[in-house]
Amino acid sequence: MNNLAPPAGKIILTYEDYLDLPDDGNRYEILEGVLHVTPSPTTRHQRISRNLQRIVDDHVLRHDLGEVFYAPLDVLFSRISIAQPDLIFISHERAAIITDKNIAGAPDLVVEILSPTTAKRDKVTKAHVYALYGVKYYWLVDPDSTTVEEYRLEGEGYVPVNRVAGNAPFTPEIFPGLVVDLGKVWA
Structure with missing residues (x-):
């Protein structure tokens, strides 16, 4: 049984419910039928993103690897799981999931930038949902500790691949040849 499912007797929200939510500056996501609301990101968060x-x-454009998208953009994993990751990469091989309205399926990479209000959800709930629906790589970017963690999907969960702190170079497994100067990310 899915440990993210609402308790018995609770309402499970769907994509149709999601479409009826107000456009009020909050960020809405439905993860396995449960509504999550987050205020809009801070300027620091937006700069890092x-x-x-x-x-x-x-890097993706230079090497013709696919497309990169950024929030707000809906990723529709199922009728009961709709997320708005901070950054999304979709390879050419998976380009069919890109629709005019949203991303309809699992991206190759999802990036979440942590904040005090989202850190637990990003590390636990979203990691579970992303793994459940087959997101191959997941990055957690923590502005407070200036760290980037890269995870790769193996089996039903994620295994750590990289953890880089401060201004050290970050060489993500998903993008061979890319060296990210984290000093330019935190700037």
């Missing part, structure tokens, strides 16, 4: 997106997107 922008900086990392530029570095990864430049």
Whole structure:
């Protein structure tokens, strides 16, 4: 049984319910039928997201690997699991999951930038959902500890591949040849 499922007798929300949510500046996600609401990100969060997106997107474009997207963009894993990861990479091989409205399936890479209000959800709940639906790589970016952790899906869960702190170079397994200068990410 899925440990993220709502208790018996509770309402399970769906994509149709998600589409009816207000456009009020909050970030809504439904993870295995449970609604999660987060305030909009801080400027620091957005700078880190922008900086990392530029570095990864430049590499992906230069090597014609696929496409990089950033929040807010819905990733529709199922009728009861809709997430808005901070960054998303989809290889050319998986390009069919890109629709006009959303990403309909598991991206190759999902990146979450932690905040005090989302850290536990990102590390536990979202990691479980992303693994459940087959996201191959998952990065956790922690602005407070200036760390990046890269995980690879093996079996039903993630195994750690990389953990880099401070301004050390980050060489992600998913992108051979890419060396991320973390000093430029935290700037």
